[in-house]
Amino acid sequence: MPELAINGGKKVRNKKFPPYLPIGKEEFCRVKEVFKSSIFSRFLGCWHDDFFGGPQIQALEKEWAKAFGSKHAIAVNSATSALYCAVGAIGTEPGDEIIVSPYTMSASATAPLIYGAIPVFADVEADCYCIDAEDVERKITERTRAIIVVDIMGQAYDPKIDEIAKKHNLKVIEDCAQAPYAKRGEKFAGTLGDIGIYSLNYHKHIHSGEGGILVTDDDELANKLRLIRNHAEAVVEAKGETDLVNMVGFNYRMTELEAAVCREQLKKLPKLVKERQKIVEYLEKGLKDVPCIKTPKVRDNCTHVYYQHGFLFDESIAGVHRNKFIDALKAELMPMTLRETEGVKISSGYVKPLYLAPIFQKKIAFGSKGYPWSATGRDYDYSKGICPVVEDLHYNKLLSHEYMRPGMKKSDLDDVIKAFKKVWDNIDEVRS
Numbered sequence: 001m002p003e004l005a006i007n008g009g010k011k012v013r014n015k016k017f018p019p020y021l022p023i024g025k026e027e028f029c030r031v032k033e034v035f036k037s038s039i040f041s042r043f044l045g046c047w048h049d050d051f052f053g054g055p056q057i058q059a060l061e062k063e064w065a066k067a068f069g070s071k072h073a074i075a076v077n078s079a080t081s082a083l084y085c086a087v088g089a090i091g092t093e094p095g096d097e098i099i100v101s102p103y104t105m106s107a108s109a110t111a112p113l114i115y116g117a118i119p120v121f122a123d124v125e126a127d128c129y130c131i132d133a134e135d136v137e138r139k140i141t142e143r144t145r146a147i148i149v150v151d152i153m154g155q156a157y158d159p160k161i162d163e164i165a166k167k168h169n170l171k172v173i174e175d176c177a178q179a180p181y182a183k184r185g186e187k188f189a190g191t192l193g194d195i196g197i198y199s200l201n202y203h204k205h206i207h208s209g210e211g212g213i214l215v216t217d218d219d220e221l222a223n224k225l226r227l228i229r230n231h232a233e234a235v236v237e238a239k240g241e242t243d244l245v246n247m248v249g250f251n252y253r254m255t256e257l258e259a260a261v262c263r264e265q266l267k268k269l270p271k272l273v274k275e276r277q278k279i280v281e282y283l284e285k286g287l288k289d290v291p292c293i294k295t296p297k298v299r300d301n302c303t304h305v306y307y308q309h310g311f312l313f314d315e316s317i318a319g320v321h322r323n324k325f326i327d328a329l330k331a332e333l334m335p336m337t338l339r340e341t342e343g344v345k346i347s348s349g350y351v352k353p354l355y356l357a358p359i360f361q362k363k364i365a366f367g368s369k370g371y372p373w374s375a376t377g378r379d380y381d382y383s384k385g386i387c388p389v390v391e392d393l394h395y396n397k398l399l400s401h402e403y404m405r406p407g408m409k410k411s412d413l414d415d416v417i418k419a420f421k422k423v424w425d426n427i428d429e430v431r432s
């Protein structure tokens, strides 16, 4: 008689897991205020008091800056827009190179393309999965303008990158979409580089449906970010900016409704993060006796906020490939309520290394003639094998799950632990 569900045995769990519901009546009350005012957005795309947005936007920006200890916070309609603003604000020239991680959501690597710049991929760390400082340094050329670092899965990037950036006079854009409220020393992730970005998308720690926030301590960068957010070209003349005629602005404005939701979400963030950390601690204790998985490394002097909980799988101990282990594990468990369509939230790796996506393989981002790569007259290599660590992680080693979201009770966590243990205890059944 088979034990494992994948072979026809009984599942560890037949009930869906509880939903992650960070939104409550506080958000509803604040949104009601906006409804009563009837002003859903008060931005104007010209030089005017309303260039800076309405009362919810301005309050959110003040509160966000204070919570994270940065001089400026600028609200936009997504983290993707925030990345585009950041690459524009640092003065990227067409043909510049920007060093990026291949293990991230696609926008953190495609942002340079919007300004005609070239993403150059550096490999990631085998233990923390963030961009690798040594490989970053190897990839620097006289064309390099910036490094986009990603606080992947929930912890800050390697501080060595800051030294490298300083030495080579490069800007650091920190994509902190997955690590709000994580700390490195006394500082919050997101405030470690020249510009930081946060996401308020539905899948993130806190959300307003869609939304993004930029932070910076630099007045000049903040000015440019605000211009790019809101029709720079229509604003600069009246604003008296004589040096900033080279800016095409967008409409990346956040609405008052989203800002209202986000203000309440921000207040909940510390508690939601602490809850995740407590859940992870419980899970890791429970999974100690499953020898083929290793808990993720937390960098010295840093805290992790666990957007995902990423383990390292050791095939030499398990005697089976990671994917077979994960298939067996998933068969024991159930999806999360409200996220049923996403299936059981355990994944083999994270995203396919980005350079393997068709846009990089074919090297065409705009039009049909290979722009921007063709405009550089240089050759860029995006072939399989350029970042061996990320490929090994993605295809063989990384096992990540999302059953550490607040709302999971002890009994729910015990089922997750039970499933891992059951698959390990019956690993012979997986092998055969």
Ligand SMILES: *Cc1c(COP(=O)(O)O)cnc(C)c1O
Pocket (backbone or CB within 6 Å): 077, 078, 079, 080, 081, 104, 105, 107, 108, 150, 175, 177, 178, 198, 199, 200, 201, 211, 212
């Ligand atoms: C989610 C995410 C983004 C994009 O965020 P949006 O707000 O959805 O545009 C960018 N980078 C990383 C690392 C992300 O996880």
